[in-house]
Amino acid sequence: MSIDLKDKIALVTGASRGIGYFTALELAKAGAHVIACARTVGGLEELDDAIKAVGGSATLVPFDLADMNAIDALGGSIFERWGKLDILVANAGVLGVISPIGHVEAKVFEKVMTVNVTATWRLIRSVEPLLMRADAGRAIILSSAAAHRCRPFWGPYSASKAAVEALARTWAGETQSTALRITSVDPGATRTAMRAQAMPGEDPDTLPHPRDVAQTILPLAGPDVTETGKLFVIRENKLVDYRMPE
Numbered sequence: 638m639s640i641d642l643k644d645k646i647a648l649v650t651g652a653s654r655g656i657g658y659f660t661a662l663e664l665a666k667a668g669a670h671v672i673a674c675a676r677t678v679g680g681l682e683e684l685d686d687a688i689k690a691v692g693g694s695a696t697l698v699p700f701d702l703a704d705m706n707a708i709d710a711l712g713g714s715i716f717e718r719w720g721k722l723d724i725l726v727a728n729a730g731v732l733g734v735i736s737p738i739g740h741v742e743a744k745v746f747e748k749v750m751t752v753n754v755t756a757t758w759r760l761i762r763s764v765e766p767l768l769m770r771a772d773a774g775r776a777i778i779l780s781s782a783a784a785h786r787c788r789p790f791w792g793p794y795s796a797s798k799a800a801v802e803a804l805a806r807t808w809a810g811e812t813q814s815t816a817l818r819i820t821s822v823d824p825g826a827t828r829t830a831m832r833a834q835a836m837p838g839e840d841p842d843t844l845p846h847p848r849d850v851a852q853t854i855l856p857l858a859g860p861d862v863t864e865t866g867k868l869f870v871i872r873e874n875k876l877v878d879y880r881m882p883e
């Protein structure tokens with residue numbers, strides 16, 4: 638399915654690599670101007686080159702999502718330059734550590750919560766008025782099966798993703814009567830740096846490429862989304878309704 642995102646402004650966090658990088662590229666290919674955020678300037682510049690190569694355009698915003706004032710300032714800058722935001726992809730995230738809960742260092746736990754949860758809330762707060770100024774705002778929030786499966790040793794990450802889903806569903810309820818549509822997506826195991834950190838013994842070639850995941854996510858940025866507050870999982874390059882485990 639091809640989607641026309643001409644004249645749309647899309648903000649993607651965690652755009653320097655992995656799922657965020659390829660989602661930003663797909664959005665740009667569909668015609669959106671991409672505001673690409675992450676800390677790694679080299680990764681953002683590589684994305685910029687890739688976007689230019691397909692005839693698209695991007696604005697690079699290198700910053701650390703732990704900087705809450707920078708998140709607030711980003712909303713102000715987007716308002717001044719474009720007056721609206723059509724698409725938010727809240728994708729940036731960290732795994733933290735795979736460890737028994739009682740052994741997790743406080744600074745690691747706090748970092749996972751800061752980047753995955755607090756920054757997502759702060760981003761929502763910063764850009765919600767801009768999404769409301771768009772004709773049909775779309776927010777796509779990256780979650781994980783870890784939010785529900787709560788595997789042993791994945792405590793900080795699981796707790797953070799459960800919190801992110803709760804934020805997304807709450808926000809969807811609050812904005813149900815508006816044109817904004819909010820979706821959470823569990824991309825499933827994907828060939829990225831985060832997955833390699835979590836599963837160092839796994840052969841990455843057995844996993845879907847983030848490009849395929851990004852192409853599957855793309856329709857959630859488009860006009861056909863009617864429901865809000867839904868959680869999808871990606872299975873075999875398809876968006877599937879999530880069913881809670883028994």
Ligand code: NAP
Pocket residue numbers: 650651652653654655656657674675676677678680700701702703727728729730731752779780781782823824825826827828829830831832847
């Ligand atoms: P990744 O390859 O590790 O990329 C993570 C992105 O987040 C990078 O661009 C990174 O950029 C950015 N980021 C991390 N900390 C940041 C910070 N403090 N400030 C700003 N940006 C920061 O991860 P991924 O696998 O693509 O994951 C993307 C999303 O999918 C995450 O929310 C993850 O939880 C979710 N997910 C992934 C999988 C999987 O198997 N890969 C499965 C389920 C869910 P910089 O380091 O340049 O800042």
